[in-house]
Amino acid sequence: MPVTRLSPASVRLLLILALLLVSLFSLNYGALELGPQAWLDPLGDQGRVLYQLRLPRLLLSLFAGALLATTGAAAQALFRNPLADPSLIGVSAGASLAVVTLMVLFGGWLLEHRLDALLLPLAAFVGGLASTLLVVRLSRTLSGISVTTLLLTGMAINAIAIAGIGGLKYLSDSQTLRQASFWLLGNLSADGWMPVLVLMAVALPVLLLLAREGRELNLLLLGVSQAQLLGVDVQSLQRRLVLLCALGVGAVVAFGGLISFVGLIVPHLMRLLCGPDNRHLLLHCALLGALFMALADLLSRVLVSPAELPVGILTALIGGPFFLSILVYRLRTGGVDA
Amino acid sequence: MLEALGLAHDRTASRRLQPFDLHLSGGELCGVLGPNGAGKSTLVALLSGMLSPSSGELMLKGRALAHFTLKERARHLAVMLQRQPLDFAFSVRDVIAMGGYPLDLPLPVLEQRIDNLATALDLQHLLERNYLSLSGGEAQRTQLARVLVQRGCEPSVVLLDEPLAALDLRHQHQALALLRTLARQEGHAILLVLHDLNLAARYSDTLLLVGDGKLLEQGATEKVMRPERLSELFSVPIERYRTRDGLGLFTSIAGGEC
Numbered sequence: 001m002p003v004t005r006l007s008p009a010s011v012r013l014l015l016i017l018a019l020l021l022v023s024l025f026s027l028n029y030g031a032l033e034l035g036p037q038a039w040l041d042p043l044g045d046q047g048r049v050l051y052q053l054r055l056p057r058l059l060l061s062l063f064a065g066a067l068l069a070t071t072g073a074a075a076q077a078l079f080r081n082p083l084a085d086p087s088l089i090g091v092s093a094g095a096s097l098a099v100v101t102l103m104v105l106f107g108g109w110l111l112e113h114r115l116d117a118l119l120l121p122l123a124a125f126v127g128g129l130a131s132t133l134l135v136v137r138l139s140r141t142l143s144g145i146s147v148t149t150l151l152l153t154g155m156a157i158n159a160i161a162i163a164g165i166g167g168l169k170y171l172s173d174s175q176t177l178r179q180a181s182f183w184l185l186g187n188l189s190a191d192g193w194m195p196v197l198v199l200m201a202v203a204l205p206v207l208l209l210l211a212r213e214g215r216e217l218n219l220l221l222l223g224v225s226q227a228q229l230l231g232v233d234v235q236s237l238q239r240r241l242v243l244l245c246a247l248g249v250g251a252v253v254a255f256g257g258l259i260s261f262v263g264l265i266v267p268h269l270m271r272l273l274c275g276p277d278n279r280h281l282l283l284h285c286a287l288l289g290a291l292f293m294a295l296a297d298l299l300s301r302v303l304v305s306p307a308e309l310p311v312g313i314l315t316a317l318i319g320g321p322f323f324l325s326i327l328v329y330r331l332r333t334g335g336v337d338a
Numbered sequence: 339m340l341e342a343l344g345l346a347h348d349r350t351a352s353r354r355l356q357p358f359d360l361h362l363s364g365g366e367l368c369g370v371l372g373p374n375g376a377g378k379s380t381l382v383a384l385l386s387g388m389l390s391p392s393s394g395e396l397m398l399k400g401r402a403l404a405h406f407t408l409k410e411r412a413r414h415l416a417v418m419l420q421r422q423p424l425d426f427a428f429s430v431r432d433v434i435a436m437g438g439y440p441l442d443l444p445l446p447v448l449e450q451r452i453d454n455l456a457t458a459l460d461l462q463h464l465l466e467r468n469y470l471s472l473s474g475g476e477a478q479r480t481q482l483a484r485v486l487v488q489r490g491c492e493p494s495v496v497l498l499d500e501p502l503a504a505l506d507l508r509h510q511h512q513a514l515a516l517l518r519t520l521a522r523q524e525g526h527a528i529l530l531v532l533h534d535l536n537l538a539a540r541y542s543d544t545l546l547l548v549g550d551g552k553l554l555e556q557g558a559t560e561k562v563m564r565p566e567r568l569s570e571l572f573s574v575p576i577e578r579y580r581t582r583d584g585l586g587l588f589t590s591i592a593g594g595e596c
Contacts, residue, residue, distance in 0.1 A: 080423065080425060081425060082425060082426060215439055218436055218439070219436060219439060221424055221425075221426050221428075222422070222423075222424055222436065223419070223421070223422065223423050223424075225388055225419055226417075226419055226422070228388065228408060229386060229388065229411075229412060229415075229416075229417045229419075230412050230436070230437070230439060230440050230488065231408045231409040231410075231411065231412030231413070231439070231440040232408065233408055271426070271427065275427070275428065275429070275432070276426040276427055276428055277428065277432060
């Protein structure tokens with residue numbers, strides 16, 4: 001069975017065209033359909049919707065999608081398993097626990113002082129980083145990070161965080177409960193440009209640094225020892241990957257809540273389309289992830305318009321069945337294609 | 339080219355090797371024989387620098403191996419390990435090409451190397467195939483080709499831990515003939531662990547016998563391969579016959595009574 005795949009350059013071109021198309025569409029459609037005059041009149045009613053709500057929201061989706069997909073591909077190389085996900089290193093769980101803690105224990109105080117928009121993302125980011133560092137510290141062995149231990153420690157930390165969130169929800173009143181549940185479902189609504197600028201400040205360096213690791217990630221897939229014999233400083237590579245994944249996912253969770261499965265299905269689709277070579281894969285994942293997220297966000301706004309569906313529900317609804325079908329397909333074919 | 343002086347490892351109970359001296363010179367194919375668990379893979383791990391020795395010195399081209407950076411080491415020393423985990427659908431060509439990453443070869447040179455090795459190892463028709471769809475022997479040949487792409491541009495060291503595992507007879511001969519040609523023509527020092535006594539006798543220039551965590555004997559193949567010595571090492575009676583053209587043929591006669 002020969003491997004027939006599209007060339008990297010043509011895939012890139014197609015993705016960029018599709019991205020532009022979906023972005024234009026997404027800016028114009030929604031609860032309110034915008035005319036061309038909205039673009040020319042930033043201070044009018046339609047212009048304000050475009051420039052203060054839709055454009056920042058679109059950019060937020062694009063960068064969130066790019067980060068989730070690229071860190072997903074990087075985590076799969078780190079764990080040398082095509083079904084791995086950045087949440088395995090505990091970053092999402094830690095972020096969620098921090099946010100829910102803040103909401104339940106200090107929610108009223110935050111609202112009163114209007115600090116929720118600032119402190120909740122900060123808590124998510126710090127919580128995500130802290131739990132990742134804990135996971136890494138616990139799985140450090142004499143010969144560096146053991147990937148198996150990393151996986152198991154991550155699972156244990158995830159379980160503890162979920163128990164903590166459950167306990168906090170149990171303690172909270174119904175309004176806070178609703179707010180916390182809503183946040184946990186993932187939402188990319190943006191009010192103004194601050195979240196976008198902060199996310200971009202994290203996303204650009206993380207994406208660029210990850211994209212440069214393609215060669216070493218390929219070699220890592222041959223096994224830790226073999227990669228070392230091919231000149232890769234595996235310990236340092238593992239540290240860089242964990243840190244970049246934690247930064248990237250932490251920033252997304254901070255502004256978008258929990259958005260699942262993007263890091264799994266986008267790299268998978270990309271590998272099916274043009275192969276597992278990480279020298280192209282990471283960049284392609286950034287593009288397809290952005291496209292996927294922009295589409296999901298558009299759907300979340302138009303499906304039940306004028307209300308909104310939390311985008312995390314959509315990605316999980318698409319991603320869950322997709323993941324299962326890959327899993328079943330891999331089991332049936334002995335993992336030949338993924 | 340690769341020189342070990344009093345090299346030993348005794349830190350872990352499962353991987354031990356008593357102090358030994360070893361000299362691998364360019365242009366030579368050096369076979370390693372010994373029963374399971376004797377310490378052959380520990381020997382490869384020590385010589386490749388993967389396992390740090392508890393005592394002794396290891397010099398690659400006259401310089402302590404410990405002083406090489408990982409990148410430098412990869413340019414002068416190519417190693418094939420026994421287990422080759424790869425769970426991603428790379429094409430065979432892509433997998434082989436990974437061996438060239440540390441060398442930074444120009445693309446035409448790399449392509450030339452891949453094509454030559456693919457021809458010699460009968461992989462030509464598989465180059466565009468999905469690695470995960472290969473049979474065990476085909477995957478093993480692919481990995482061997484990858485390691486051989488990594489051989490240095492000038493004479494360098496190649497260590498192979500059971501490169502012939504899962505290969506059929508014809509491909510075993512092909513692989514060994516290729517290794518011998520590479521050693522002779524390009525001057526590499528190649529050490530390989532193998533299990534077939536007759537292949538060892540036919541192709542290696544020198545032989546190492548490893549048993550019970552010790553380097554028991556080393557020297558020219560003809561001198562080392564004595565039936566009594568081999569019988570003792572493998573704990574089965576081994577006899578040598580001569581073919582009409584004078585080649586030694588080894589056979590074990592244990593279990594004949596069943």
